[in-house]
Amino acid sequence: MSTLPITSETIGTIFGSPYRKDAEHDDPSSDYGVAIDWLCEQIVPDSFQISEVPLRVKNSLRNIGRCNEWLFGKFSDMVRQKLNCIGKEIDSLLKDLSESGQTGQLGLLFSRIINLSGILQQCYLIVGLDTAQEHLMERLENSIFQSWVTEKSVWEAIQVVYEDKLFDEDGSTLEALLEMSDLLDKIDLGNEMTQLLLETARTRIKHYVGESCAGQWNRPRLAKLLVWVKDELFPRLTKLIPSDEFTVDCLTSMTKIELAVLRTHEIFDIVIDYPDSKCALEEFRECLITAEQRSKLVELFIAESKLRLLHAGTDTVDIIVCYISAIRSFLIVDHRGVLLDKACRPIRNHLRSRKDTVQQIVNALLNSTPANRLIELAIELRNTDHHAKVHEESERDLNWVPDPVEALPDFRKGVVEDIVESLISIFESKGLFVEEFVKVFSERLLQVTDYDVREIYSDLHLLKARFGNQEFNSLDVMLKDMLLSKEFDRRLRTKVPENVHSSVVSHLYWPKLPSYSFKMPQEIQAGLDGYQSAYEELKKGRKLLLSPSLCRVDINVNLGGKDHRYKVAADKAAILYFFQDQPHDAEVKLAVVCMKLQMSLLLAREGLKFWVKAKVLEECGLNTYRVNE
Amino acid sequence: MKIKLNSTYAIYSWHWDVPEDELCGICRVAFDGTCPTCKYPGDQCPIVIGECHHAFHLHCIWKWLETDTSRGLCPMCRQPFHTDKSMAVNQGIDLTAAESGMVQNRGSAANGGENTSDSTVDLASEEEDTE
Ligand SMILES: [Zn+2]
Ligand SMILES: [Zn+2]
Ligand SMILES: [Zn+2]
Numbered sequence: 001m002s003t004l005p006i007t008s009e010t011i012g013t014i015f016g017s018p019y020r021k022d023a024e025h026d027d028p029s030s031d032y033g034v035a036i037d038w039l040c041e042q043i044v045p046d047s048f049q050i051s052e053v054p055l056r057v058k059n060s061l062r063n064i065g066r067c068n069e070w071l072f073g074k075f076s077d078m079v080r081q082k083l084n085c086i087g088k089e090i091d092s093l094l095k096d097l098s099e100s101g102q103t104g105q106l107g108l109l110f111s112r113i114i115n116l117s118g119i120l121q122q123c124y125l126i127v128g129l130d131t132a133q134e135h136l137m138e139r140l141e142n143s144i145f146q147s148w149v150t151e152k153s154v155w156e157a158i159q160v161v162y163e164d165k166l167f168d169e170d171g172s173t174l175e176a177l178l179e180m181s182d183l184l185d186k187i188d189l190g191n192e193m194t195q196l197l198l199e200t201a202r203t204r205i206k207h208y209v210g211e212s213c214a215g216q217w218n219r220p221r222l223a224k225l226l227v228w229v230k231d232e233l234f235p236r237l238t239k240l241i242p243s244d245e246f247t248v249d250c251l252t253s254m255t256k257i258e259l260a261v262l263r264t265h266e267i268f269d270i271v272i273d274y275p276d277s278k279c280a281l282e283e284f285r286e287c288l289i290t291a292e293q294r295s296k297l298v299e300l301f302i303a304e305s306k307l308r309l310l311h312a313g314t315d316t317v318d319i320i321v322c323y324i325s326a327i328r329s330f331l332i333v334d335h336r337g338v339l340l341d342k343a344c345r346p347i348r349n350h351l352r353s354r355k356d357t358v359q360q361i362v363n364a365l366l367n368s369t370p371a372n373r374l375i376e377l378a379i380e381l382r383n384t385d386h387h388a389k390v391h392e393e394s395e396r397d398l399n400w401v402p403d404p405v406e407a408l409p410d411f412r413k414g415v416v417e418d419i420v421e422s423l424i425s426i427f428e429s430k431g432l433f434v435e436e437f438v439k440v441f442s443e444r445l446l447q448v449t450d451y452d453v454r455e456i457y458s459d460l461h462l463l464k465a466r467f468g469n470q471e472f473n474s475l476d477v478m479l480k481d482m483l484l485s486k487e488f489d490r491r492l493r494t495k496v497p498e499n500v501h502s503s504v505v506s507h508l509y510w511p512k513l514p515s516y517s518f519k520m521p522q523e524i525q526a527g528l529d530g531y532q533s534a535y536e537e538l539k540k541g542r543k544l545l546l547s548p549s550l551c552r553v554d555i556n557v558n559l560g561g562k563d564h565r566y567k568v569a570a571d572k573a574a575i576l577y578f579f580q581d582q583p584h585d586a587e588v589k590l591a592v593v594c595m596k597l598q599m600s601l602l603l604a605r606e607g608l609k610f611w612v613k614a615k616v617l618e619e620c621g622l623n624t625y626r627v628n629e
Numbered sequence: 630m631k632i633k634l635n636s637t638y639a640i641y642s643w644h645w646d647v648p649e650d651e652l653c654g655i656c657r658v659a660f661d662g663t664c665p666t667c668k669y670p671g672d673q674c675p676i677v678i679g680e681c682h683h684a685f686h687l688h689c690i691w692k693w694l695e696t697d698t699s700r701g702l703c704p705m706c707r708q709p710f711h712t713d714k715s716m717a718v719n720q721g722i723d724l725t726a727a728e729s730g731m732v733q734n735r736g737s738a739a740n741g742g743e744n745t746s747d748s749t750v751d752l753a754s755e756e757e758d759t760e
Binding site: 446449473476477480484499500501502503504505506507508509510513523524527528531532535539540541542543544545546547550551552553554555556557558559570573576577579580616627629 | 630631632633634635636637638639640641642643644645646659661662668669670671672675676716717718719720721722
């Protein structure tokens with residue numbers, strides 16, 4: 001609020017007064033001089049009552065007559081000069097005020113204004129101004145008083161008083177505040193005061209919201225806040241705020257805004273806390289109104305997730321867990337999914353760049369044990385409602401409606417809403433997933449030793465429902481290989497030893513099988529030879545290639561008269577067979593095992609370590625082993 | 630220490646026993662894979678070797694020989710195409726399986742390639758057979 005210096009010219013311009021310098025009227029002995037001089041003496045800030053009008057002044061005024069333009073001109077000029085004069089005095093008083101920082105001087109200033117305004121009122125009566133003139137004088141008066149009150153240090157002092165006293169329980173302080181408000185309203189600062197009070201109220205609300213809601217996400221807070229606003233805050237403010245437009249709704253929306261600000265700053269932790277933070281999220285939605293609030297929310301979540309989540313050291317599963325929580329959380333705040341789409345793009349980009357994202361998602365989809373930290377995905381995959389959902393989606397496509405205005409151009413609602421779909425769609429093509437599925441299924445199928453693939457088969461079914469049939473050609477072939485192997489095994493029963501079985505795979509459709517080779521123990525090899533020639537006899541024109549390290553054997557190891565049963569890979573069995581063929585108590589070096597079995601160092605070392613751990617072998621020197629008997 | 634072998638479970642991969650080229654001369658796909666219209670390799674999409682020693686997926690050469698331009702000649706060497714009876718590969722062909730593979734493929738091709746139930750039915754019937 002700046003105040004124009006009020007000069008006679010401006011008064012002339014504003015008031016259109018015919019007043020100008022004139023010898024006769026300046027004469028102190030003239031009637032004008034007598035009246036103005038006396039009036040001037042009366043305008044002092046310390047008194048509030050004008051002494052009785054002396055006879056000579058009365059006479060002069062009678063001579064001049066009521067509503068005299070010349071007198072009005074001189075009078076208003078005098079008042080202006082006099083008030084400015086007093087203003088300078090007050091100025092030095094205010095200097096002390098700003099230096100001492102005390103608000104006590106405010107009272108003095110206000111009482112002076114009240115006094116002066118009372119005296120001026122009396123002067124107007126004596127001079128006999130008409131209504132229009134009186135009105136002009138009031139404007140002059142107010143503009144000068146305003147310049148005093150709105151002086152920076154004074155205004156700040158008023159602000160401090162409001163902040164200190166507005167919520168004081170003491171009834172007398174309310175009285176004092178009422179007086180102050182009345183005065184401000186009287187000198188035409190009602191709007192500014194209302195502004196100030198609302199600011200004070202906002203500060204108070206902000207403080208209260210912080211105190212009662214920060215970190216409290218698991219129970220409703222908003223209703224309690226609004227009761228406080230209605231019963232505590234509003235009754236006080238409504239007494240002080242003159243405007244009729246001020247209603248409890250102003251404070252209610254202010255409160256919602258402040259709660260939204262708080263929740264916006266807390267958003268990352270709220271997401272992490274999901275589902276315990278559901279309550280907070282639902283109230284957050286109620287408070288989130290403007291586009292600006294929404295973009296602020298997105299901006300902050302992105303900043304926080306970059307700061308706290310998206311770096312190399314974070315575990316991929318943790319990021320996926322957070323992403324799933326973010327999906328669920330943001331869909332509560334914004335059903336349309338637009339905010340979710342915007343807020344999670346950096347997470348999606350980050351996951352896209354991680355090497356093990358696909359692997360983790362695939363493992364999570366297929367593992368329905370509690371050990372799966374992303375078990376939600378496994379549950380979601382097994383949720384048969386999905387088909388209905390897809391159907392709905394396509395129906396929705398027929399009744400096309402435009403995307404929400406704030407949505408980014410490639411926004412796809414159906415994708416954003418569905419947890420599994422969201423994760424899959426991180427990657428442009430489903431090929432990466434299919435590759436990973438093939439890998440995981442291959443590992444599982446190669447572990448099967450009883451031809452029972454029902455569980456894997458039903459998993460494949462679920463995946464097809466999600467990813468589409470066409471994607472799983474190799475998996476179909478892999479499963480069919482297992483079924484054909486089973487059938488073939490049955491046909492061979494009469495021709496091969498009872499205890500030899502196998503899976504025969506179509507190698508082009510499986511991931512590359514490990515090619516570790518080693519010398520198979522004679523006893524095992526004999527069974528395999530029989531099996532292999534029976535196959536080649538039956539399937540003319542084909543030959544079989546063994547993957548030695550994928551063979552598994554079931555053996556009993558008799559150690560010190562006790563039998564132990566092991567189901568191990570053939571390479572491990574080969575090592576044990578080698579020790580069996582050694583003289584009693586022989587000590588064998590690792591290098592000898594490698595050489596005799598034509599086995600890689602890695603495989604030999606692993607196998608020896610396995611048997612040492614099983615206490616079948618013992619390490620009797622560096623890289624030297626013997627039977628633990 | 631004494632080891633007793635209870636059972637062995639082996640993992641094998643099967644390969645067509647073809648001497649030279651591993652790709653079908655017509656569709657240029659590996660023999661151990663399938664012709665362009667088949668889904669399952671092996672019994673359902675076998676290979677044949679001609680007297681000229683050129684090898685093809687059975688379905689590929691069938692289709693070729695059905696065309697007028699082929700005049701019964703091997704597409705590689707233009708000699709009359711006859712299967713070499715002495716080759717083990719040619720003896721192992723299960724014509725029922727091969728024809729069922731062909732029929733199945735034609736059926737699915739008519740569906741615009743969307744063989745939605747094909748593999749399911751297939752696997753289910755296999756399951757029944759073996760039970
Ligand atoms: Zn071919
Ligand atoms: Zn074929
Ligand atoms: Zn030829």
